[in-house]
Amino acid sequence: MQDEAALVAALRAGDEAAFRTLIEMYHAMMVRVARMYVSTQAAAEDVAAETWLAVLEGIDRFEGRSSLKTWIFRILTNRAKTRGIREGRSLPFSALEPDEAAVDADRFHGGDHNWPGHWASAPAEFPEERLLAAETRDVIDRTIASLPPTQRAVISLRDIEGWSAEEVCNALTLSETNQRVLLHRARSAVRAALERYLEEK
């Protein structure tokens, strides 16, 4: 990671290499985050492109109170929300579905059993050598791509990009609880997909 102050100074001076560095780091992820709020991929790309112009216009006023990354994603999130509202979409977190089980209920004993709620069909350890195979990574990739946009953004930032919980909450203006609920659902879905895939052979 480049020194942030140096990047900001270079950007203020109109340095194209600094701008290129920033778009390489963040643009693809910004589109993914914008997609949480707007209904199409094209709209998400528009919002991300507009955000870069707002970043350039506003960089002289950036005071470094938050990280540059957080500042950029805040601008993005605000714009994407505004656009989403204009499209008549409800904000994604008011629409959290109440109960999506991490594991199918039929994997556990029912109420008529001596051990209700305990494993009827216990999980098996994932074979380490297959876990990191290219095919397995494709399964993870496809599963993440099929998640609702909110879960997709959170698991991508946390588990692929390596952001902290706090960074995700700040950049996406999510509460800690919502961030964790979304991460939980996303990780649970990926685990379930891996289990299905790894049990096949």
Next chain:
Amino acid sequence: MTQANTYEELSCIELVELVTDYLEGMLPDELRQRFDDHIAHCTGCRTYLAQMRATIRATGTLTPESLTAEAERTLLEAFRGWRADAP
């Protein structure tokens, strides 16, 4: 996530909903203790926790999505336009 009963032993179906809070270090002390007590004697849930850690590790090996050549071209054009207009 699931609000578990405060004195009964956790069941496996409750535990699987607490795994993320556990890994994030966000379980209240008392619930964390019950979580630890449960996995100490439940092989199924220990394996489940190991699967979840393996899932996170494997997801971490994915390559971050990269900038497409088309997006890069468009954004750089916009940048040059902005710079030309700058005072």
